[in-house]
Amino acid sequence: MKIFTGAQIYEADKFTIEKQQITSDELMERVATQIFNWLHLRLQGAQPKIHLFCGIGNNGGDGLAVARHLQEHGYNIEVYIVNYNEKRTDEFLTNLKRLKDRNIWPNFLTEDNELPQIAKEDIVLDAIFGIGLNRAPVSWVAKLMNHINNSQAFILAVDVPSGLFLDKVVTDPNAIIHANHILTFQSPKLAFFLPETGIYFNQWEILDIGIDAEYIAKTETEFDLVSKNEVLQLYLPREKFAHKGTYGHSLIIGGGYGKVGATILASKGALNSGSGLVSAYLPRCGYIPMQTAMPEVMVQTSKSDEHITDFNFDIKATVIGIGPGLGQHKETVEAFSKFLETNTTPLVVDADALNILSNNKKLLELLPEDSVLTPHPKELERLIGEWSNDFDKLEKAKAFSGQYKCVLVIKGAHTITLYKGKGFINTSGNPGMATAGSGDVLTGVITGFIAQGYSPVIAAVFGVYLHGSAGDLAVESLGYQSLTASNIANTIGGAFIELFRRPEAPQAQEQQQA
Numbered sequence: 001m002k003i004f005t006g007a008q009i010y011e012a013d014k015f016t017i018e019k020q021q022i023t024s025d026e027l028m029e030r031v032a033t034q035i036f037n038w039l040h041l042r043l044q045g046a047q048p049k050i051h052l053f054c055g056i057g058n059n060g061g062d063g064l065a066v067a068r069h070l071q072e073h074g075y076n077i078e079v080y081i082v083n084y085n086e087k088r089t090d091e092f093l094t095n096l097k098r099l100k101d102r103n104i105w106p107n108f109l110t111e112d113n114e115l116p117q118i119a120k121e122d123i124v125l126d127a128i129f130g131i132g133l134n135r136a137p138v139s140w141v142a143k144l145m146n147h148i149n150n151s152q153a154f155i156l157a158v159d160v161p162s163g164l165f166l167d168k169v170v171t172d173p174n175a176i177i178h179a180n181h182i183l184t185f186q187s188p189k190l191a192f193f194l195p196e197t198g199i200y201f202n203q204w205e206i207l208d209i210g211i212d213a214e215y216i217a218k219t220e221t222e223f224d225l226v227s228k229n230e231v232l233q234l235y236l237p238r239e240k241f242a243h244k245g246t247y248g249h250s251l252i253i254g255g256g257y258g259k260v261g262a263t264i265l266a267s268k269g270a271l272n273s274g275s276g277l278v279s280a281y282l283p284r285c286g287y288i289p290m291q292t293a294m295p296e297v298m299v300q301t302s303k304s305d306e307h308i309t310d311f312n313f314d315i316k317a318t319v320i321g322i323g324p325g326l327g328q329h330k331e332t333v334e335a336f337s338k339f340l341e342t343n344t345t346p347l348v349v350d351a352d353a354l355n356i357l358s359n360n361k362k363l364l365e366l367l368p369e370d371s372v373l374t375p376h377p378k379e380l381e382r383l384i385g386e387w388s389n390d391f392d393k394l395e396k397a398k399a400f401s402g403q404y405k406c407v408l409v410i411k412g413a414h415t416i417t418l419y420k421g422k423g424f425i426n427t428s429g430n431p432g433m434a435t436a437g438s439g440d441v442l443t444g445v446i447t448g449f450i451a452q453g454y455s456p457v458i459a460a461v462f463g464v465y466l467h468g469s470a471g472d473l474a475v476e477s478l479g480y481q482s483l484t485a486s487n488i489a490n491t492i493g494g495a496f497i498e499l500f501r502r503p504e505a506p507q508a509q510e511q512q513q514a
């Protein structure tokens with residue numbers, strides 16, 4: 001799914017209005033009807049107090065239009081105009097007049113008003129600012145926002161939580177609505193997925209307001225959201241007459257004394273994601289553990305007992321996943337550097353292999369084109385340097401992936417894969433995956449996908465999704481705290497099956513009940 005910028009959303013709006021020959025007011029009415037339906041479906045006429053806080057722009061206009069629908073259906077509403085600006089949009093004024101025509105008189109809030117009482121059983125509709133926010137709210141508005149946040153009422157944000165910028169971070173955590181749920185229009189917003197800006201809400205949902213399909217199809221975006229629908233289109237089916245050679249040979253390189261487990265997890269990731277063959281290259285101390293844990297994996301060892309000292313293996317790999325448990329022993333660094341000088345096999349680079357590259361930036365130039373790098377936040381910082389905020393991080397990361405012609409996978413709650421200036425934001429996964437070794441499994445999964453013939457960028461995007469989806473499935477029976485990297489690796493098969501599971505048709509359920 002495409003993630004539009006603020007400018008693109010306004011453009012989409014305009015395009016739709018012209019093409020569908022509707023007015024801006026009619027578009028707002030679509031929005032309001034959808035929000036009303038959302039609420040009505042859940043409330044079914046129940047009478048909690050609904051406080052609607054409306055700004056003076058079109059986000060406020062949406063709020064006022066929702067107020068009218070709620071009133072017409074007998075809901076218990078209180079409407080406030082947060083009067084932070086003398087300017088009013090036409091749509092705001094139109095909807096204010098419609099309310100007044102129905103004898104609903106909003107409370108005009110200014111700096112001098114007392115803060116309204118909100119009980120924790122109440123509902124708040126947040127329509128103070130939408131995507132038009134372009135500077136921090138003034139202090140009395142921030143105070144009101146803070147008051148709403150502290151009310152413990154359920155907060156439903158219209159389009160975005162008021163106070164959220166689309167392209168920069170919020171500096172005052174009190175000057176933004178902490179929403180329970182966001183109903184956003186047509187396209188999710190980039191700020192929803194970044195650690196510094198995504199913390200201000202629990203859930204988001206898209207309302208389809210009928211933005212013109214032609215505009216959506218023709219408009220290129222910098223970021224796309226990756227869910228099941230997107231990865232399903234990337235899936236390469238297993239062929240009837242295939243043999244193990246058809247699906248490539250993954251080689252996992254890493255491991256050191258006390259860290260052999262990392263390579264076992266990565267090998268499991270590669271095997272379970274479909275690699276035809278998997279080999280591992282380890283120091284000698286890894287031989288027995290690997291052979292015991294993974295009978296399917298072929299093993300060769302480096303000369304030393306405790307760490308890799310040379311890259312003299314006799315394995316014709318389709319792709320190499322390197323780094324898990326590798327360590328940074330001087331001999332390992334030297335051997336890795338020498339290996340890079342002649343290597344032409346595609347690489348997936350993780351963990352200490354990344355740290356070695358960070359300490360010797362010249363080595364980055366030796367990476368084969370389209371190598372996949374999978375840093376966690378600390379490894380990313382070592383690679384690209386410090387960033388001032390999440391938006392700056394994305395810019396720097398994008399420049400890095402362009403400079404070294406690599407696929408850069410920024411791991412996190414929403415892992416972002418960057419390639420040729422475009423970002424793919426993952427939607428699967430959960431906090432249970434913040435556990436030792438889960439990144440090693442991912443290295444294996446991406447390696448396994450490349451082995452099977454997926455291009456490196458698709459292997460990264462698909463692999464990240466599938467890895468997260470395995471975590472989501474496994475957490476259902478294990479819970480967040482007990483989820484381990486081994487569980488994730490063992491559930492990859494389940495995640496493949498889940499890809500093709502269709503949601504049950506509600507109609508069939510009804511028939512069964514009847």
Ligand SMILES: NC(=O)C1=CN([C@@H]2O[C@H](COP(=O)(O)OP(=O)(O)OC[C@H]3O[C@@H](n4cnc5c(N)ncnc54)[C@H](OP(=O)(O)O)[C@@H]3O)[C@@H](O)[C@H]2O)[C@@H](O)CC1
Pocket residue numbers: 009010012013027028031055056057058059060061062084085087089128129130131132133134135136137138158159160185209
């Ligand atoms: N296709 C869609 O997506 C549709 C979108 N719709 C809705 O429209 C919303 C966008 O509406 P909007 O452009 O009128 O902006 P909104 O956020 O209401 O802000 C109002 C104005 O406040 C101002 N301002 C900014 N910061 C400020 C500050 N700190 N303190 C004081 N003032 C400040 C700034 O004006 P300025 O003073 O800078 O000239 C700004 O214009 C969108 O989120 C969605 O809800 C739907 O109805 C239709 C379909």
Ligand SMILES: Nc1ncnc2c1ncn2[C@@H]1O[C@H](COP(=O)(O)OP(=O)(O)O)[C@@H](O)[C@H]1O
Pocket residue numbers: 375376411412413414415428429430431432433434435436437438439440441442
């Ligand atoms: N809160 C979270 N939500 C979703 N996924 C997460 C979360 N925390 C971590 N992950 C995922 O778990 C993996 C952790 O990788 P990493 O930090 O390299 O672990 P390790 O080094 O122990 O293998 C990444 O794929 C990351 O995206």
Ligand SMILES: [K+]
Pocket residue numbers: 059126127128129130157158159160161162
């Ligand atoms: K809002």
